[in-house]
Each structure stands twice: as structure tokens, then as C-alpha cells.
Amino acid sequence: EEAGGRDERGLEALSLAGGEAAAAGRHPHSHPAEGRRATLASALELEGTVLREGRLTQFVANNLERRIRLSGAGRAGSIPAIDPAALRDVSALAARVAAQVDELLRNVHGGLQALTALSVGCIQTYRDGVESLGEAADLSIRAMYALVARCEELDRAMQPVPALARRIRDVKGTLERLEALCK
Secondary structure, three states: OOOHHHHHHHHHHHHHHHHHHHHHHOOOOOOOOOHHHHHHHHHHHHEEEEEEEEEEEEEEEEEEHHHHHHHHHHOOOOOOOOOOOHHHHHHHHHHHHHHHHHHHHHHHHHHHHHHHHHHHHHHHHHHHOOOOEHHHHHHHHHHHHHHHHHHHHHHHHHHHHHHHHHHHHHHHHHHHHHHHHHH
């Protein structure tokens, strides 16, 4: 609290000092709050860098590391000493967690490799199935064309059969008549 109070008083003093300097040149109709804001911004610019983007104002203090060290110097006695046993326990727990994370990552890696191998096997099986289906379809088409060609050959070979059947009937009829005459 004391360090924060000093900072507020320091900024207030800077603001007032900047305000007195700016009061002489201030416009007579300007609002006092605007003048205070302007003097506060001027005071901040003396202590560091002020960046404005729209309604957002950013401030980066000069000698920030020194200010941080000074703000912590008053509280150095309030930080308790670190227990070496607690550090060893934390270190051992961190080592166990790291070992468990390593084991988990190894298991995940192994699982991913198994899934990848399974996926590759499925894709290869699918590819082989598509290839064999294409070959089977090609062979079926060829066999169908061969069957149609054989049927056409058979049809051409069977064209004399009706005439031959008529001749056989004629011969049979002639034999029956001859047989009837012989009896």
C-alpha cells in the first residue's frame, strides 16, 4: 500500500507540476477536467511512453525494471523462505508427471501408428478389390462376346437342319409306304 501511495502521490505531484506549467497557457473556456487529463498525460509522458489508439491508452514506464525492484524491496522480508523438502517433492512430482506424459505420448504414438497401418491396409484392400472387379468385369464382357459369337456360329451351323428334317420325314414317309406295299 505504501509503495502504491507513493506512486499516486508522485503522479499527483507530476500532474500538479505539469498543470501549473500548463495553466499559464490554458484556454480560458477549457474544462478543468480536460486540463487535468491533459496535465496527467503530460506528466505520464515525462515518466515513460504513452501510446493512444482510439479510446485505449497504453503507458510504458522508463526504467521499468528498476521500479519493479524498488516496489519489491519494501516487501522482501515478507516472503517466506522456501522449504527444500517441498522443492524436492515438487521436483519428484514434476518428474513423475513428465514420465507419465512421455508414456501417454508413446501410447498415443503407437495407437496412431496402428490406426495408420489399418487405414493403409483398408485402402490397399479397396484398391485391390476395385482392380479385381475391373478385371472380372472385363473377363465377363469378353466371355459374353465369345458366347454370342458361338451362338451365331451354332445358328449358322443349324440352318441346314430344317431342310434335313424335311428330307428325313420324306424318307420316313417313303419307307412307311414301301413297308405297307410289302405287307
